[in-house]
Amino acid sequence: MKTAELRQKDVAGLTTEVKELQKAHFGLRMQKATQQLNNTSTLRITRRDIARAKTILAQKQVESKAAK
Numbered sequence: 001m002k003t004a005e006l007r008q009k010d011v012a013g014l015t016t017e018v019k020e021l022q023k024a025h026f027g028l029r030m031q032k033a034t035q036q037l038n039n040t041s042t043l044r045i046t047r048r049d050i051a052r053a054k055t056i057l058a059q060k061q062v063e064s065k066a067a068k
Helices: 003-007 011-033 041-067
Strands: none
Touching: 003 041, 011 041
């Protein structure tokens, strides 16, 4: 997912996005463990998407606390 798309979401939307990405990553890990995963690069991509979403979520939380 692009950074610009993530920045348009609010804190609640980002939280759900992180949870969805973590579920997807877990599913990919299970596929890899059972040797059903053909493209192992998707693990790296989802891991980086999770990190990107968490970073933007943390930035938005800091901004919201600073605005108060």
